[in-house]
Amino acid sequence: MENSLPLNLYRVKKTNLIINRLHIFTHGFALLALIYYRTTFLFQTFKIGDKNTPFLPHVLVFFSELILSFIWLLSQAFQWNPISRKVFPERLPGNDKLPSIDVFICTTNPIKEPSVDVMNTVISAMAMEYPADKLHVYLSDDGGSSVTFQAVKEAWKFSKWWIPFCRKYEVKARCPAAYFLADESEEGNGNGKFSSIEFIAEKKKIEEKYEEFKRGISKVIENTSSYTSRDHDPVIQVINDANCGLDSDETEMPLLVYVAREKRPSHPHHFKAGALNVLLRVSGLVSNSPYILVLDCDMYCNDPTSARQAMCFFLDSQVSPKLGFVQFPQRFHNISESDIYDGRLRFVWPKWEGADGVRGPLLSGTGFYIKREALYGTSNIQEDVDLVQLQKSFGPSNEFIKSLQRIYKPNAFKDGEFSGVLLKEIKFLASCTCDNLTKWGKEVGFRYFSVVEDYFTGFHLHCDGWISVYLDPARPCFLGAGTTNLNEIFVQQTRWMVGLVEVAVSRFSPLIYGPQRMSILQSMCYAELAYDPFFFLPLYCLAIIPQLCLLHGISLYPEVSNPFFIVFSFLFLSSQLKHIQEVFSTGDSIQTWAIEQRLWMLRSFTSYMYGTLNAILERIGLREASFLPTNKAVNDEQSKLYRMGIYDFQASVLLLAPLCTLYILNLVAFIVGVAKIFHIQQANEMFIQVFIPLFGLIINYPLFEGMFLRKDDGRIAPSVALLSAALCIIILSFGSLVLVY
Numbered sequence: 001m002e003n004s005l006p007l008n009l010y011r012v013k014k015t016n017l018i019i020n021r022l023h024i025f026t027h028g029f030a031l032l033a034l035i036y037y038r039t040t041f042l043f044q045t046f047k048i049g050d051k052n053t054p055f056l057p058h059v060l061v062f063f064s065e066l067i068l069s070f071i072w073l074l075s076q077a078f079q080w081n082p083i084s085r086k087v088f089p090e091r092l093p094g095n096d097k098l099p100s101i102d103v104f105i106c107t108t109n110p111i112k113e114p115s116v117d118v119m120n121t122v123i124s125a126m127a128m129e130y131p132a133d134k135l136h137v138y139l140s141d142d143g144g145s146s147v148t149f150q151a152v153k154e155a156w157k158f159s160k161w162w163i164p165f166c167r168k169y170e171v172k173a174r175c176p177a178a179y180f181l182a183d184e185s186e187e188g189n190g191n192g193k194f195s196s197i198e199f200i201a202e203k204k205k206i207e208e209k210y211e212e213f214k215r216g217i218s219k220v221i222e223n224t225s226s227y228t229s230r231d232h233d234p235v236i237q238v239i240n241d242a243n244c245g246l247d248s249d250e251t252e253m254p255l256l257v258y259v260a261r262e263k264r265p266s267h268p269h270h271f272k273a274g275a276l277n278v279l280l281r282v283s284g285l286v287s288n289s290p291y292i293l294v295l296d297c298d299m300y301c302n303d304p305t306s307a308r309q310a311m312c313f314f315l316d317s318q319v320s321p322k323l324g325f326v327q328f329p330q331r332f333h334n335i336s337e338s339d340i341y342d343g344r345l346r347f348v349w350p351k352w353e354g355a356d357g358v359r360g361p362l363l364s365g366t367g368f369y370i371k372r373e374a375l376y377g378t379s380n381i382q383e384d385v386d387l388v389q390l391q392k393s394f395g396p397s398n399e400f401i402k403s404l405q406r407i408y409k410p411n412a413f414k415d416g417e418f419s420g421v422l423l424k425e426i427k428f429l430a431s432c433t434c435d436n437l438t439k440w441g442k443e444v445g446f447r448y449f450s451v452v453e454d455y456f457t458g459f460h461l462h463c464d465g466w467i468s469v470y471l472d473p474a475r476p477c478f479l480g481a482g483t484t485n486l487n488e489i490f491v492q493q494t495r496w497m498v499g500l501v502e503v504a505v506s507r508f509s510p511l512i513y514g515p516q517r518m519s520i521l522q523s524m525c526y527a528e529l530a531y532d533p534f535f536f537l538p539l540y541c542l543a544i545i546p547q548l549c550l551l552h553g554i555s556l557y558p559e560v561s562n563p564f565f566i567v568f569s570f571l572f573l574s575s576q577l578k579h580i581q582e583v584f585s586t587g588d589s590i591q592t593w594a595i596e597q598r599l600w601m602l603r604s605f606t607s608y609m610y611g612t613l614n615a616i617l618e619r620i621g622l623r624e625a626s627f628l629p630t631n632k633a634v635n636d637e638q639s640k641l642y643r644m645g646i647y648d649f650q651a652s653v654l655l656l657a658p659l660c661t662l663y664i665l666n667l668v669a670f671i672v673g674v675a676k677i678f679h680i681q682q683a684n685e686m687f688i689q690v691f692i693p694l695f696g697l698i699i700n701y702p703l704f705e706g707m708f709l710r711k712d713d714g715r716i717a718p719s720v721a722l723l724s725a726a727l728c729i730i731i732l733s734f735g736s737l738v739l740v741y
């Protein structure tokens with residue numbers, strides 16, 4: 001009877017689907033009308049040879065509208081068929097029937113990624129509610145830092161207290177830092193255990209142990225250099241009682257392995273994808289679990305049942321054969337109420353629900369369970385394939401190749417020790433030459449081609465015919481550290497955009513490479529992200545050209561009395577209302593709408609542009625690929641402003657100058673424009689051109705405050721404002737010359 005009950009269900013989000021499709025048709029129709037208006041207008045001007053209508057600004061504005069329409073069209077694939085899913089872990093078979101899981105956690109820099117937080121992630125993963133003998137946690141230390149190596153031992157010592165405590169009291173929040181911060185009532189499980197005297201005493205004891213653990217880490221940091229090196233041998237170590245100076249006891253603990261792969265300055269290391277591939281190979285010989293959970297070091301397990309939830313798909317025989325990965329959303333624990341930097345990435349996750357309706361969400365770097373087989377691409381390898389062929393794909397290690405077989409029983413690790421021969425093999429698998437001349441990073445494992453290894457690897461898995469599912473339970477399974485500072489957003493977004501443009505302008509462009517291998521809708525989803533960075537082109541045009549033309553009295557839009565005025569107004573309102581509807585449908589307020597509009601513009605003017613430029617420089621060999629990790633260390637001053645909802649403009653000039661320049665330009669245009677409307681009575685033909693800067697000025701009001709009103713440290717430095725004013729004058733004079741003639 002029980003077997004017939006489904007492990008998971010999905011439901012089409014009907015209301016959203018209807019609203020979305022209505023929007024697609026009406027908005028799409030209005031866009032066609034706009035294109036008709038522009039082409040006939042340009043055609044006529046050209047035919048008559050009208051000397052009074054300057055051609056270039058019209059063409060540029062039309063070009064911007066076309067790019068915006070194109071990206072809009074691509075993004076509709078995410079809107080087509082939104083679905084949501086539910087799982088029933090209580091229907092899973094018994095523990096003895098559950099498959100084993102390897103957890104991969106990546107860290108790279110103990111200064112930017114504070115060890116206490118990284119170890120909290122490690123501990124939360126070890127404490128997951130899953131049979132301990134089926135859970136293996138691997139920590140990749142890309143910095144090869146002795147701080148991390150020592151800290152992970154402290155983490156082991158503390159987990160010996162923490163894990164039994166969590167099991168005994170069915171603690172929900174298994175990340176200790178989060179547990180001790182949370183209000184106890186949140187932790188109540190209704191069975192009275194939480195009020196017992198015994199519990200209170202034990203909790204106190206554990207809290208002391210946690211403080212001891214933190215002191216231990218501080219000591220490590222004091223006494224050890226946090227130097228990270230790009231030139232060192234591989235270090236692989238199982239962390240256990242013996243090497244942590246503890247007496248062994250009966251506590252059932254998951255396996256914990258520390259891995260610092262070999263690094264040499266002469267060898268490219270391919271950043272996180274390289275690190276994950278080393279973990280894939282090393283774990284292949286050590287535990288070889290069929291399923292893998294990947295976590296960034298800044299993202300801890302918030303719900304200990306995530307593995308069981310994921311198994312509701314992997315153990316469902318209807319979904320499973322083609323299922324490559326189960327993706328959970330990235331949610332964050334450090335976002336303030338007002339979320340002024342849009343660090344939550346709210347707008348991303350509804351897209352994933354939409355992608356789920358067209359064969360699956362995109363891989364998002366962290367918080368996903370993936371099939372080892374999907375990463376190896378071995379599902380279509382024949383049993384009798386010859387060794388040479390396999391070595392070409394997977395490298396020369398015979399032991400590793402043996403591990404590809406389903407029946408392989410890993411034997412590298414026995415009785416708490418690596419066997420000598422195999423340790424040598426494992427070190428080879430973690431060496432920087434191991435994947436030379438193989439298909440690692442190309443057709444096997446996480447792909448190297450782009451710094452958004454998650455996006456690009458997921459794309460290939462989908463191209464290979466795997467599907468994925470998106471699960472967004474009420475209690476977030478994972479919680480991360482979101483970016484809460486302008487500079488960090490700039491660094492992070494620029495990196496993402498570099499990665500996306502690398503793909504967009506390559507032979508892997510989802511629009512060319514995709515449709516032969518996946519559905520059109522799915523290719524459109526990938527393409528939308530890949531081409532998103534190009535938003536910077538239309539946005540720059542629309543923040544400069546209508547304004548310059550306004551100053552020169554050149555009208556670029558239909559006058560208010562023209563029927564096509566309605567088309568333009570409709571397009572503006574329809575896109576804003578759709579955005580507002582989306583914001584409301586995730587339970588957010590109109591303020592979120594304004595912030596998302598603002599940050600979208602801000603990102604487009606900066607990260608999208610720099611990202612695109614950097615990617616192009618990389619393509620032509622003038623720049624080397626890089627992966628600058630975000631800084632997760634908290635700065636008290638900055639976080640104070642952030643909590644108060646005040647922008648902190650202590651940021652790079654590269655970031656601020658374009659924003660301030662455009663702001664001043666729009667301010668000038670708006671003031672002059674209004675004066676013109678009143679004095680020369682141009683309201684009819686200039687209405688839209690006055691409205692555009694007005695909208696920009698209102699949405700980006702914090703820039704005005706930052707430049708002209710604020711006196712605190714977080715304001716925009718006067719030197720930056722001056723520089724921007726100078727740039728604005730250059731644009732005004734130079735632009736006028738070009739545009740008018």
Ligand SMILES: O=c1ccn([C@@H]2O[C@H](COP(=O)(O)OP(=O)(O)O[C@H]3O[C@H](CO)[C@@H](O)[C@H](O)[C@H]3O)[C@@H](O)[C@H]2O)c(=O)[nH]1
Pocket residue numbers: 106107108109113140142270271272275295296297298364365366451452453454492495496499627628629630631
């Ligand atoms: O050479 C490197 C660089 C980074 N990392 C790790 O990669 C993870 C992600 O780095 P982070 O600085 O936190 O970047 P984010 O922008 O927050 O990460 C997002 O974007 C990345 C792609 O750019 C994805 O890999 C991540 O999963 C996704 O969460 C962290 O655990 C790092 O320690 C490495 O292991 N090796």
Ligand SMILES: [Mn+2]
Pocket residue numbers: 296298481630
């Ligand atoms: Mn991160």
